[in-house]
Amino acid sequence: MLIEPTLEKLRALRLEGMIHALEEQRGQGDVHALGFEERLALLVERQCLWKANRALATRLHQAQLKMQATLEDIDYRHPRGLKRAHIEQLRVNDWIGQHRACLITGPTGCGKTHLACALAHQACRDGHRTLYYYAPKLFRDLQTAQADGSLQKRLKQLARITVLIVDDLGLAAATPKQYRDLLEILDDRLGRGSILITSQFPVNQWHQLIGDATVADAILDRLVHQAYRIELKGESMRKTRAAPPHPNPSPADPEPAH
Numbered sequence: 001m002l003i004e005p006t007l008e009k010l011r012a013l014r015l016e017g018m019i020h021a022l023e024e025q026r027g028q029g030d031v032h033a034l035g036f037e038e039r040l041a042l043l044v045e046r047q048c049l050w051k052a053n054r055a056l057a058t059r060l061h062q063a064q065l066k067m068q069a070t071l072e073d074i075d076y077r078h079p080r081g082l083k084r085a086h087i088e089q090l091r092v093n094d095w096i097g098q099h100r101a102c103l104i105t106g107p108t109g110c111g112k113t114h115l116a117c118a119l120a121h122q123a124c125r126d127g128h129r130t131l132y133y134y135a136p137k138l139f140r141d142l143q144t145a146q147a148d149g150s151l152q153k154r155l156k157q158l159a160r161i162t163v164l165i166v167d168d169l170g171l172a173a174a175t176p177k178q179y180r181d182l183l184e185i186l187d188d189r190l191g192r193g194s195i196l197i198t199s200q201f202p203v204n205q206w207h208q209l210i211g212d213a214t215v216a217d218a219i220l221d222r223l224v225h226q227a228y229r230i231e232l233k234g235e236s237m238r239k240t241r242a243a244p245p246h247p248n249p250s251p252a253d254p255e256p257a258h
Contacts, residue, residue, distance in 0.1 A: 003022075003026070006022075007019055007022070007023075010022070015047055016047075016050055017046045017047035017048070017049060017050025017051060018043045018044075018046060018047045020046065020050070021042060021043045021045075021046035021047070022043060025039060025042070025043075055127075056124060056125060059124040059127075059128075059129065059130065060121070060124050062129070062130075062131070063120055063121075063124055063130040063131055063132055064131065064132050065117045065120055065121065065130075065132045065165075066113055066117055066132055066134065066167065067113065067114060067117050068117070068121070069114045069115075069117040069118040069121060070118055070121050070122070071087055071091060071118050071119070071121075071122050073118065074087060074114075074115065074118055075111070078111075078234070079234050080106065080110045080111065080232045080233055080234040081106075081231065081232055081233045081234065082111070082115070082230065082232055086230055087115075089228070090102065090119060090228060091122065095194060095228055096123060096126070096128055096162065096163055096194045098194075099189070099190070099191055099192060099193060099194055100194060100226055100227060100228060101194065101195050101196070101197070101222075101223050101224075101226075101227035101228070102119065102194070102195075102196040102197075102227065102228040102229075102230070103196075103197050103198075103199075103203060103223065103224070103227050103228070103229045103230070104116060104196070104197070104198045104199075104229075104230045104232065105198070105199050105200070105201065105202050105203060105229075105230070105231050105232065106200070106230075106231060106232025106233060107200060107232070107233070107234075108200060110232040110233065110234060111232065112167070112168075112198040112199075112200075112232060113167055113168070113198060115198075115230070115232075116132075116165050116167055116196055116198050117132065117165075119196060120132055120163060120165050120196070123162070123163045128162040128163050129160070129161050129162045129163070130161065130162065130163040130164075130165065131158070131161045131163075131164055131165065132165040132167065133164070133165060133166055133167065134167050134168060135166050135167060135168045135169045135170070135171060135172070135174075136168070136171060136172040136174075138166060138182075139172075139174050139175075139178040139181075139182075141154070142154065142178060142181045143178065146177075146181075151181075155181075155184060155185065155188060156188075158185055158188070159185075159188035159189065159192065159193070161193060162193050162194065163193065163194050163195075163196065164185070164189065164193065164194070164195045164196070165195075165196045165197075165198075166182075166195065166196070166197045166198070167197075167198050168198060168199065168200070169197050169198065169199040169201075169206075169209075170199050170200065170201045170206070170209045171199075171200065176211060176212045176215065179210050179211075179212065179215050179216075179219065180212075180215055182219065183215055183218050183219050183222075186219060186222040186223065187222070190222065195223075197223070202231070203220075203224060203229065206219070206220060207220060
């Protein structure tokens with residue numbers, strides 16, 4: 001039987017997974033012992049896997065994560081107040097399905113960004129549209145959109161994202177207008193999407209950080225209630241990892257003779 005016409009038709013249908021599986025089956029002598037339905041099931045399974053992997057790759061590309069991190073890579077040994085139960089709660093509980101917020105705070109270098117990207121990666125694996133934004137860049141983009149008249153279009157695009165990551169809120173000063181834009185983003189997400197925010201500032205300082213009392217009250221009202229909160233502490237992980245290992249203790253040198 002000529003296989004090339006079949007392969008061409010599979011390519012036309014964009015069934016790349018089936019093509020690879022069929023070519024593998026042709027090179028395996030023992031596969032002919034399987035019945036037609038069993039071989040077909042293997043082809044269909046491979047196509048589903050190929051399609052799922054391609055969709056995940058697309059979501060990860062669109063998410064624009066700052067770093068490649070997964071929940072499996074998280075270091076729980078560093079003394080920063082992060083417990084495995086915190087992450088398992090986020091993994092098991094459907095915080096995204098419930099459209100809840102997640103707030104991660106802590107000093108510089110304690111792994112806030114890594115943790116946020118790991119949770120975002122998991123969201124992509126679970127099929128959610130995700131987008132990472134460094135907070136100062138988000139405010140700059142919103143300012144640019146305001147200047148060129150595309151702000152409303154940009155806000156609608158952000159509203160369609162299931163999980164929005166805003167990293168390092170408060171790192172750079174923002175204007176009252178920019179915080180009002182953030183409030184509008186939060187309004188658009190109520191009951192429709194989740195947001196994850198990291199900050200060096202504890203949540204109880206965000207009111208002072210935002211400045212405008214009315215806007216601050218509105219932002220905190222939409223964020224804090226029923227939000228998952230992870231408060232990290234301790235020294236920078238970068239500092240401890242960069243520190244040279246302590247030398248092995250050696251016997252004291254004998255006193256020189258006088």
